[in-house]
Amino acid sequence: MASPTTLRSRRISLQIIALVVSVAGVVGVKATSLIYPYFFCPASPGAVAACPIWMIEHGVLEYHRGFGAVFALIGYLLGLFILIGAIFGRGACGWACPVGFFQDVMKHLRTTPLKNVKPIHVFLISIALILPAMAYSSMALGYLATVGFYLLIALGVHTTLKRERVVGGALLVLLGALLVALTLLLQRGIIEPYRIHPRPLAYLTSIEFTGFTGLISLLTGISSIAILKYRERRGDPFRLRMGGKERLARPVKYFILLSIAPLSYVTGTLAFTDVDPVGGLVATLPTLFYQPELWRGNPTFFWIKAFNTALFVALSITVYRGWCRYLCPLGALWAPFNRTSLFRVEYNPKRCIDCNLCIKACPMGLDPRKQVNTAECIMCGKCVEVCPTDALVLKLGRRRLSRPSPRADLILKRYEEVKGGGSR
Ligand code: SF4
Numbered sequence: 203m204a205s206p207t208t209l210r211s212r213r214i215s216l217q218i219i220a221l222v223v224s225v226a227g228v229v230g231v232k233a234t235s236l237i238y239p240y241f242f243c244p245a246s247p248g249a250v251a252a253c254p255i256w257m258i259e260h261g262v263l264e265y266h267r268g269f270g271a272v273f274a275l276i277g278y279l280l281g282l283f284i285l286i287g288a289i290f291g292r293g294a295c296g297w298a299c300p301v302g303f304f305q306d307v308m309k310h311l312r313t314t315p316l317k318n319v320k321p322i323h324v325f326l327i328s329i330a331l332i333l334p335a336m337a338y339s340s341m342a343l344g345y346l347a348t349v350g351f352y353l354l355i356a357l358g359v360h361t362t363l364k365r366e367r368v369v370g371g372a373l374l375v376l377l378g379a380l381l382v383a384l385t386l387l388l389q390r391g392i393i394e395p396y397r398i399h400p401r402p403l404a405y406l407t408s409i410e411f412t413g414f415t416g417l418i419s420l421l422t423g424i425s426s427i428a429i430l431k432y433r434e435r436r437g438d439p440f441r442l443r444m445g446g447k448e449r450l451a452r453p454v455k456y457f458i459l460l461s462i463a464p465l466s467y468v469t470g471t472l473a474f475t476d477v478d479p480v481g482g483l484v485a486t487l488p489t490l491f492y493q494p495e496l497w498r499g500n501p502t503f504f505w506i507k508a509f510n511t512a513l514f515v516a517l518s519i520t521v522y523r524g525w526c527r528y529l530c531p532l533g534a535l536w537a538p539f540n541r542t543s544l545f546r547v548e549y550n551p552k553r554c555i556d557c558n559l560c561i562k563a564c565p566m567g568l569d570p571r572k573q574v575n576t577a578e579c580i581m582c583g584k585c586v587e588v589c590p591t592d593a594l595v596l597k598l599g600r601r602r603l604s605r606p607s608p609r610a611d612l613i614l615k616r617y618e619e620v621k622g623g624g625s626r
């Protein structure tokens with residue numbers, strides 16, 4: 203194994219750094235016109251840079267400024283796309299993207315036993331993070347409250363799918379149902395929306411806040427329980443492999459990417475950003491926690507975005523890296539660069555002992571021996587981490603990034619001895 207701890211800790215460190223950078227606006231870092239190589243909603247109060255998809259939409263919508271401005275923007279975009287793609291390919295998906303990190307965390311909630319963590323402690327921490335935002339309006343407190351809300355969701359998912367106790371999902375369903383019912387009462391005017399002080403009441407009487415958090419809790423709870431029941435009968439859908447329906451579903455992300463510019467042009471809207479679930483997670487929810495009483499926006503897009511966000515969270519706990527596999531237009535954008543990018547995984551069949559550990563580890567459901575560096579590979583290096591004989595190696599150009607395993611040659615020698623003995 204290629205020093206798995208080192209590779210894994212490097213990847214997790216980079217993912218955390220990218221996440222912190224992406225919300226640096228929370229502590230007052232000014233927004234720049236730099237483009238992230240990963241997906242993050244520029245409408246987020248914490249965003250300090252622009253998402254490429256948002257730039258494409260603006261390029262289309264600002265055609266009235268004249269071809270010069272549009273060509274300059276497209277030139278800037280294309281230049282950066284090609285530069286980032288040529289160096290990293292889809293590596294940013296595996297190593298930097300906060301959305302990918304979110305899905306990795308969901309995977310661990312499902313599969314890693316958190317033995318020393320008591321559910322009641324997580325619950326109390328969540329409440330402690332949420333309460334300050336209820337008393338005082340601040341963007342930073344809004345983000346902390348958002349983290350608290352996600353911790354509650356995570357607690358429900360982990361309790362249901364790892365500890366196999368329906369109660370976690372059931373509590374999420376109950377919370378979600380109460381919030382959705384309250385939203386309906388507010389929408390119909392049976393309860394008067396109360397958008398002023400005292401501040402805590404603004405949450406319970408904000409249609410957008412109750413609806414948004416309610417939908418996420420409800421769909422996450424329902425899907426957790428449904429997966430638990432499904433698993434008992436038909437196995438876990440989480441590690442779907444490439445082939446069959448998977449092969450048909452994966453091109454959807456290319457259709458989404460190709461439709462963004464024409465749809466923005468025809469509708470005159472930010473066709474993807476207005477409804478995208480990532481914006482819901484990193485922009486809409488922190489904004490609602492920050493100022494629920496002041497939220498203003500297009501109500502039609504708001505509810506589509508709320509549904510999409512809830513579906514995104516449900517997909518994240520149903521299929522490992524489901525968003526990256528089927529829907530992410532940015533992944534689709536970097537995918538064609540994978541074959542030629544400097545950052546890549548190399549496979550040496552002469553060192554392979556057919557142990558299949560790499561297939562089990564791949565979050566994208568690939569067979570790394572045949573499909574590494576293809577358009578579906580996110581260059582995460584998880585196959586490299588588990589390969590016992592260094593048949594898979596992570597590289598940047600000619601430079602090897604994964605350290606050689608001290609036992610690789612010994613394991614390979616033993617394997618060849620056993621194989622040779624068997625064939626005699
Ligand atoms: S083939 Fe390897 S590098 Fe590519 S996605 Fe799968 S585990 Fe990650």
Ligand code: SF4
Binds near residue numbers: 555556591592
């Ligand atoms: S590439 Fe490595 S992990 Fe994959 S089957 Fe071969 S020896 Fe096993």
